[in-house]
Each structure stands twice: as C-alpha cells, then as structure tokens.
Amino acid sequence: MPRSAPTGAYRELMDLTAADGNPVSHAQLERWHLRGLLPDTDRDFLGGCHGTRTSYPQEVKDLARALARRHRPGRLLDDTVLLAFFCDSARIPELPLKLALVRTYFPDRERHRGEVARIMNAVPDDPGSERDIYYDWAEARAVLEAEEGGMVIKKMRANLRRRPDLARASREEVDGRLLGVLTHLNSPRLPEEDLDLMRDLEAAIDFDSEDFSLARLAVWEYAATAHAGQMGRFGETNAEERFDTLRYTPLDELHRLRDEVVTGMQETWRRATGGHQGALAIDTVPMARSAARALAEWTTARKAHPEGSSYADVHFNDSLLDLARATAIAWLLNRADRGRAATPPADRAGEGRSAFIARTTGATGRRRRTR
Structure with a gap:
C-alpha cells in the first residue's frame, strides 16, 4: 500500500529538521508518532470553504x-x-522517557546483581567463622x-602504583590491594581506623594528581557514588520497589532530577580536569546511558538522604569532600613516602635488607580482609 503524502504538520517538521542539517523522513516521523514521541496534530478550522490545517505547537517542533x-x-x-x-x-513525553530509563537501568542492574550472586555462591563457607x-x-x-575491568579499574590500578611499596610490585600484589579498596568502597561503611586500607x-582515588583526564573523572565518579551510599541512611530495596518509584515519579520531577544529575557530572568533570577542558559533553551513547542509570538510581537513593538533598551535593560535593x-592522614603519610622515595639513593644508606625488600616488592604481609 503506497504511503500517504506528508501532512502539513509533518511537512513543517521535515522542513525544520532539514534546515538544521538533520533531515528526517516522513516514515521516521510516523515511527516516532507510533512510539508516543510525537502527539496527534492539532487541527485548525480555517472557516468557510477553506477546510482545515494541521499543525504542531512549538514545544513539539522543538522536540522533533x-x-x-x-x-x-x-x-x-x-x-x-x-x-x-x-x-x-x-521535553520527552512521559511514557517513552520512562521506558527508555527502565530499559537502560534495570537489565544492567539485574545482570550485575546476578553476577555478584554467582560469585558469592562460588565461595565455600568457612565453618570456623561467622559469615x-x-x-x-x-x-x-x-x-x-x-x-570487568574498564577505565576505572585500569586507572585505579595505575594510581596504586604511586605508592613506593607498590611501584615494582607484581600485578597480583597490586590487584590484591585494589580488591581491598573496591570491597570497602562497596561496604556499608569505610573502615577509617584501618590506616593501611x-x-x-x-x-x-588520587585527589592531588595533575593528570586531567576522562579516566580521572571516572575514578572520582565511581568513588563518590560508592561513598554517597555509605553516607546515607542504610536500607535495602528490591527491583519492584525501584521500578514503582521510577514509575510514579512525576514527569516534571524527572526533569528536575535530570538537571541535578547533569550538574553533578559537570561539577565532577570540572574538578577532575582542573577546569581546563571546558564543559562535559554528554553527547555519546555511553555517556547518556551512564546519566540515565544515575538518574534512575537517584529516584530511589535520594530517600536515604535528608529531604531536599540534591544529586550534585550528595555525590560530587559532600561525598568527595x-x-x-x-583520607587526610593517609594522604600525609603517602606524600611523605613518595618524598622519601624521590630522595637520592645515597641518602637511604643503612635502611636494612628487610626494609629494602618490603619497599621494592610491596611485601607488607597485612591482612586485606577484616571482620
């Protein structure tokens, strides 16, 4: 069956998008309409024998x-x-927006939780200890x-080698220390009394590095988000509760929360790059999906923080601060160690064989796991 000619409203949208350098076809506009992104056209009666004219309001033209x-x-x-x-x-209509958020957030969350459960179940119980x-x-x-690796893990692994005792350590030693850091960032609280950790x-985390990069931003974002959960009121939710929360969040509220998430990401980018790289562009699919997952998560997670808390304040101001x-005392000690490591070798005379071995191999002997 031949496709009907574009209506006056569709023709206007096609002309507008073409003028922007982003032409779309009549078929594409129809697909957007069927998915609920474009509403039915308004029909204006011209009076007399002039018939009618179809059109869209300005907000729909901007959306298209x-x-x-x-x-x-x-x-x-x-x-x-x-x-x-x-x-x-x-101004995305409510249903297609929430469907996009749900389809981006929940499959990834459930896949991750399923993998975590698989790893937990593979570890045998220790009958001699309380689980x-x-x-x-x-x-x-x-x-x-x-x-899974990725930018955050690679950067954190490289950052750990800034410690003189890990500079020449084996990959296994560095990964063991990295696993300790990741574990305690995922725990209900940080063990501030464990100075080694x-x-x-x-x-x-490397707060004082002069490396202004996207990898640094990724590490800060990961650490800030993890620690924000440790700072909030501890509680448990399930997928159904999170789905209902997102489902019943009003559209205007989602737009406000989106602005909070974008502001938080921009603030972290500004700090991570020292303000030298301009604004963060969320114009790639991975960045948009990351922002979507953060937004969907925040619709529920904000309940664990004082009423009125914003995403930017909780995640990328309060949490990083x-x-x-x-880590202030740890920073002082690490900085002192790096200073001593930079001292010419002649000034290290008499440090002893055991100290030399520990410093160059990272053999600390400390237990990573504490209960």
Whole structure:
C-alpha cells in the first residue's frame, strides 16, 4: 500500500529538521508518532470553504528538532531519546522517557546483581567463622568490577602504583590491594581506623594528581557514588520497589532530577580536569546511558538522604569532600613516602635488607580482609 503524502504538520517538521542539517523522513516521523514521541496534530478550522490545517505547537517542533539532532541510522530509539533528554533538555513525553530509563537501568542492574550472586555462591563457607553477608556481597561486587575491568579499574590500578611499596610490585600484589579498596568502597561503611586500607584508598582515588583526564573523572565518579551510599541512611530495596518509584515519579520531577544529575557530572568533570577542558559533553551513547542509570538510581537513593538533598551535593560535593577528609592522614603519610622515595639513593644508606625488600616488592604481609 503506497504511503500517504506528508501532512502539513509533518511537512513543517521535515522542513525544520532539514534546515538544521538533520533531515528526517516522513516514515521516521510516523515511527516516532507510533512510539508516543510525537502527539496527534492539532487541527485548525480555517472557516468557510477553506477546510482545515494541521499543525504542531512549538514545544513539539522543538522536540522533533532535538530528536532529529540525535538520530542516527541504526541507533536504538531509546538511545536517541536519552541523548535528546540529557543533551538538549528535550521535553520527552512521559511514557517513552520512562521506558527508555527502565530499559537502560534495570537489565544492567539485574545482570550485575546476578553476577555478584554467582560469585558469592562460588565461595565455600568457612565453618570456623561467622559469615558477614554485607562484606561477602561487597567483596563479590569488587571481584566482578575487577574482572570487568574498564577505565576505572585500569586507572585505579595505575594510581596504586604511586605508592613506593607498590611501584615494582607484581600485578597480583597490586590487584590484591585494589580488591581491598573496591570491597570497602562497596561496604556499608569505610573502615577509617584501618590506616593501611585508607592509604591504599587515597592512592587509588588520587585527589592531588595533575593528570586531567576522562579516566580521572571516572575514578572520582565511581568513588563518590560508592561513598554517597555509605553516607546515607542504610536500607535495602528490591527491583519492584525501584521500578514503582521510577514509575510514579512525576514527569516534571524527572526533569528536575535530570538537571541535578547533569550538574553533578559537570561539577565532577570540572574538578577532575582542573577546569581546563571546558564543559562535559554528554553527547555519546555511553555517556547518556551512564546519566540515565544515575538518574534512575537517584529516584530511589535520594530517600536515604535528608529531604531536599540534591544529586550534585550528595555525590560530587559532600561525598568527595568527606572522602578527602577521611583520607587526610593517609594522604600525609603517602606524600611523605613518595618524598622519601624521590630522595637520592645515597641518602637511604643503612635502611636494612628487610626494609629494602618490603619497599621494592610491596611485601607488607597485612591482612586485606577484616571482620
């Protein structure tokens, strides 16, 4: 059956998007309409024998232009929606927006939780000790994160080698220390009394480095988000509760929470790059999906913090500042160690064989896991 000619409203949208350099077809507009992104047209009666004219209000025209700007052949529609929502502050209709958030957040969350449970179940019970389910869960999450690797893990591993005792350590030794850091960031609280662990944590986060990079941002974002959960009121939720919370969050509230998430990401980027790289562009699919997962998570997680708390304040101001406070002594000790390591070898005379071995191999002998 031949496709009907574009209506006056569709023709106007096609002309607008083409003028922007992002032309879309009549068929694409129809697909957006069927998915609930474009509403039915308004019909204006011209009076007399002049008939009617179909048109869209200005907000729909702006929405179509934003969608066209982010549309690419073969790109998932959910990704186009998320890019328009986070990059252009587009007024996405409620149903397609929430569907995009749900399909981005929940499958990834459930896959991650399933993998963590698999790792936990593979560890045999120790009949001689009392099982700490929260520690076991945190350790399993740490193992999974280390296995999956990625920018955060690679950067934290490299940062740990800033410690003189790990500079020439084996990969196994460094990964053992990294696993300790990840485990305690995933635990209900930081063990601030464990100075060895806090020194590893300080080195892994690397607050005072002059390396302004996306990898540094990723580490800070990971640490800040993990520690924000430790600062909030401890509680447990399940997927159904999180789904209902997102489902019943009003559309205007989602737009406000989106602005909080974007502000938080921009603030962290500004700090991580020293303000030298301009604003963070959330114009790639991975960045938009990351922002979507943060938004979906925050709709529930904000309940664990004082009423009125914003995402930016909790995650990328309060959390980073508290991490800096918690690691202040560790920073001083690590800095002193790096200073001694930079001293010419002649000034190290008499340090002793055992001290030399410990310093150059990272053989500390401390227990990583504590109960």
